[in-house]
Amino acid sequence: MDNKLDRLQSKLGHQFQKEELLVRAITHRSAGSKHNERLEFLGDSILSMVIAEALFCRFPDVSEGDMSRMRATLVREKTLAELAREFELGDYLILGPGELKSGGFRRESILADAVEAIIGAIYMDCQMDRTRDLLLSWYAERLEQIRPGVEQKDPKTRLQELLQGQRKPLPTYVVLKVKGEAHNQEFTVQCEVEGLPTEIIGIGSSRRKAEQSAAERALERLL
Amino acid sequence: MDNKLDRLQSKLGHQFQKEELLVRAITHRSAGSKHNERLEFLGDSILSMVIAEALFCRFPDVSEGDMSRMRATLVREKTLAELAREFELGDYLILGPGELKSGGFRRESILADAVEAIIGAIYMDCQMDRTRDLLLSWYAERLEQIRPGVEQKDPKTRLQELLQGQRKPLPTYVVLKVKGEAHNQEFTVQCEVEGLPTEIIGIGSSRRKAEQSAAERALERLL
Incomplete structure (x- = not known):
């Protein structure tokens, strides 16, 4: 020990x-x-x-x-x-x-x-x-690395603002899969963004978390 | 200066x-x-x-x-x-x-x-x-003076528990008056407790705050 x-x-x-x-x-x-x-x-x-x-x-x-x-x-x-x-x-x-x-x-x-x-x-x-x-x-x-302002917004908000700035349609989020029991679920969500391949996937313990995770991945591809 | x-x-x-x-x-x-x-x-x-x-x-x-x-x-x-x-x-x-x-x-x-x-x-x-x-x-x-436990409970909870301990009926709260515009209201609430005169009044910027204030005054009389 x-x-x-x-x-x-x-x-x-x-x-x-x-x-x-x-x-x-x-x-x-x-x-x-x-x-x-x-x-x-x-x-x-x-x-x-x-x-x-x-x-x-x-x-x-x-x-x-x-x-x-x-x-x-x-x-x-x-x-x-x-x-x-x-x-x-x-x-x-x-x-x-x-x-x-x-x-x-x-x-x-x-x-x-x-x-x-x-x-x-x-x-x-x-x-x-x-x-x-x-x-x-x-x-x-x-x-x-930290900066005031933009970095503190959550990924979904940042993604939305980025796309709005480029006059593109808003992303859509689709729940692909939910597994596990009620208190211990895992959500798989796909984020669809115009001009990006459709396999952008986020996984999380809630729908919201899975969406945020997918949005983060979309941002990584776009930025 | x-x-x-x-x-x-x-x-x-x-x-x-x-x-x-x-x-x-x-x-x-x-x-x-x-x-x-x-x-x-x-x-x-x-x-x-x-x-x-x-x-x-x-x-x-x-x-x-x-x-x-x-x-x-x-x-x-x-x-x-x-x-x-x-x-x-x-x-x-x-x-x-x-x-x-x-x-x-x-x-x-x-x-x-x-x-x-x-x-x-x-x-x-x-x-x-x-x-x-x-x-x-x-x-x-x-x-x-501070002690763990009871002092941290809000006045309404303390009043309720006090009355329950004395096997008395629970207090009732009645909104007597609301004045001011939507974003700047003032609530006047009366707290009725068995055995106490009825003029126990609380004022606050929300119904909840006014009730807490009234409960606090009731406690002051009872303790």
Whole structure:
């Protein structure tokens, strides 16, 4: 276990003085009472603050609305789950038997929550300045790339606006397939755009998510 | 002006090195383009984080849900407006002519936003440790008094539970009056509780708010 934790700490870029904090941060509530939800609460607020400050300094002329949208993009579940995958966090999560069986180590919400909990744990381990530096290093590329305005719109909106700007017809979305039981469905949606081949497919746990995913792929082809 | 700003700084407990930050923080958007909304965005996130940390340390055994509810109570508009009134912030706000005429210096949302902006300004003036200490001093009594659980429930829920506990009939709410135009209405609601005189009135910008306000007054009489 210790060796494994060392690998995770090296990926995170932080060697814990109190390793029990890290263990707690990667323990999902399904695995027992010493789970990571309190640390997640703390870490969420620290991340929000550090990102707010970074955006405030980086974009001196941008409105609070745009800062707020950029922050939402940077701290949303999807982004945190991406970070988790960069850390290969799924390999380290401590899950209860039910979550283990159902693949909880791949679930975006569990991964994202664990990243927030790790942030809380790092903060408890070494206070603000070090935590801020570390978070800024995790986010360096994303902060470099983010821009106020357009990027914060969702893919369907962006696709629609792009096509409107080119005076093309709006895209249509067709549900091709729904599989799975009611609480665990998978939607397959096709996005049809004039001038693009018709195989643009999105998959997601809701119709809306599948459509967004398809729109994102359409945008990739068009931009 | 300077003398006036000194009085405000002494009430806040912070002498600004860069006084222009304070001026910006008390400038409402109605007064011009150098307004306080960016600082408000920053201050909001700092306050959330400092309160999260304080609750995390103060209540080592409380769930994230309870911490989250306590924080919501401590950082909501109503609480921030109370702080603003303790600082007599309304006397210092810089408002545009329209807001001045319509009494903007008394409006809770404007007062609360300015408190958040002042927190952002203090942070920009002196960084985290000092800002945290100051916020904890502003909140000392409220943090001392807050408890997980019951206080976080809204007044209508608390009133209902109180009456149920006494095996009394549930309260009824009657809208007595609605005035104003669609986007700016004022509701007057009466709350009828067995054993209490019938003049318990709440006023609010929505029916729900007016009912909550009436329930709060009923609770004050009953507790």
